[in-house]
Amino acid sequence: MEIDHKIYRVELKHTFGISRSKNDWYDIVIIYINDGSIIGRGEAAPSVRYNESTERIISVLNKSIQLPEDCSDRQVIWDFVFPQLQGIRALEAGVSMALWDWWGQKLGKPIFELLNVDASRMPLTSFTISIGQLEEIGQKVEETEPYSILKVKLGTPGMDKEIIKEVRRHTDKLIRIDANEGWEKDSAFEMAKWLADQNVEFIEQPFPANDLNATAELKQRSPLQIYADENSLVANDINQIRHAFHGINIKLMKCGSLEEGKKMIDMARLYDLKIMLGCMVETSVGITAASHLAGEVDAADLDGNLLIENDPYSGVKIKDGRLVLPELYGSGLKLNPSFKELLY
Ligand SMILES: [Mg+2]
Numbered sequence: 001m002e003i004d005h006k007i008y009r010v011e012l013k014h015t016f017g018i019s020r021s022k023n024d025w026y027d028i029v030i031i032y033i034n035d036g037s038i039i040g041r042g043e044a045a046p047s048v049r050y051n052e053s054t055e056r057i058i059s060v061l062n063k064s065i066q067l068p069e070d071c072s073d074r075q076v077i078w079d080f081v082f083p084q085l086q087g088i089r090a091l092e093a094g095v096s097m098a099l100w101d102w103w104g105q106k107l108g109k110p111i112f113e114l115l116n117v118d119a120s121r122m123p124l125t126s127f128t129i130s131i132g133q134l135e136e137i138g139q140k141v142e143e144t145e146p147y148s149i150l151k152v153k154l155g156t157p158g159m160d161k162e163i164i165k166e167v168r169r170h171t172d173k174l175i176r177i178d179a180n181e182g183w184e185k186d187s188a189f190e191m192a193k194w195l196a197d198q199n200v201e202f203i204e205q206p207f208p209a210n211d212l213n214a215t216a217e218l219k220q221r222s223p224l225q226i227y228a229d230e231n232s233l234v235a236n237d238i239n240q241i242r243h244a245f246h247g248i249n250i251k252l253m254k255c256g257s258l259e260e261g262k263k264m265i266d267m268a269r270l271y272d273l274k275i276m277l278g279c280m281v282e283t284s285v286g287i288t289a290a291s292h293l294a295g296e297v298d299a300a301d302l303d304g305n306l307l308i309e310n311d312p313y314s315g316v317k318i319k320d321g322r323l324v325l326p327e328l329y330g331s332g333l334k335l336n337p338s339f340k341e342l343l344y
Pocket residue numbers: 178180204205229230249
């Protein structure tokens with residue numbers, strides 16, 4: 001058995017703007033677990049917000065990851081490999097996905113079944129409108145035609161209302177707001193009140209993750225529910241933040257494994273928190289792996305692969321705005337033939 005990897009540049013259809021950054025492309029890393037007959041695939045999409053980079057991931061992978069002597073069991077391999085990943089969550093997530101994909105194919109089961117996730121009712125997914133020029137919004141809204149929920153990135157001082165007004169000139173679909181820590185304390189309550197009249201479902205991460213008090217205060221007064229993203233990375237965070245939020249956003253790239261994602265779902269349920277399953281800008285490798293958890297969440301925001309021009313794989317699909325898992329074992333990925341020179 002071997003662990004292999006390839007760096008891959010994802011090109012975005014539109015510049016991806018959020019409150020703190022702007023990108024036209026990202027370098028992600030595809031991770032392969034190959035036992036000579038079965039190939040498991042995972043993806044690491046590092047985030048600058050969490051001090052991660054492709055370079056750091058590659059430097060760990062190039063030092064070569066050691067495998068245990070007995071490579072017949074997923075858990076044994078994971079326990080052996082995990083300490084070598086140096087706490088880089090995106091890399092952990094990539095290896096976790098690849099191992100689960102390999103293991104599912106080996107056992108002849110889809111990942112959701114191995115994780116005891118009920119996938120009989122898959123959620124609708126939202127489609128993201130990132131921050132850009134106001135004039136582009138009409139075109140972006142047109143592209144969201146297949147999706148019934150939009151996620152609009154805000155957190156641009158002075159511009160947020162203009163953005164929503166412009167979106168509303170083109171559609172009356174339900175909107176989720178993601179401020180990516182970009183709101184000011186003074187104007188947040190007024191903004192939440194205004195948004196409540198704009199067919200908005202909830203607000204994600206209004207304030208910086210270290211300003212939990214302001215968030216708790218807003219939660220008390222806001223007519224809209226508040227979800228944590230930058231404040232909810234792993235299961236251990238939930239107990240400390242649950243007083244300040246109505247719900248959490250779970251991402252594999254933040255929590256580091258499918259098992260940890262499942263643990264977060266179970267813990268959030270226990271505390272009566274709403275659950276969203278989100279993503280970074282990722283190919284179908286990451287998005288499909290995450291979709292195996294989607295049957296148990298309230299809201300899915302798994303559109304990373306739809307925002308890119310050059311998705312090399314296919315896996316989870318969208319039908320009438322809803323996620324549909326492939327009927328295959330493991331994650332259920334297929335390499336799109338035109339990418340055969342680059343990846344496998
Ligand atoms: Mg977010």
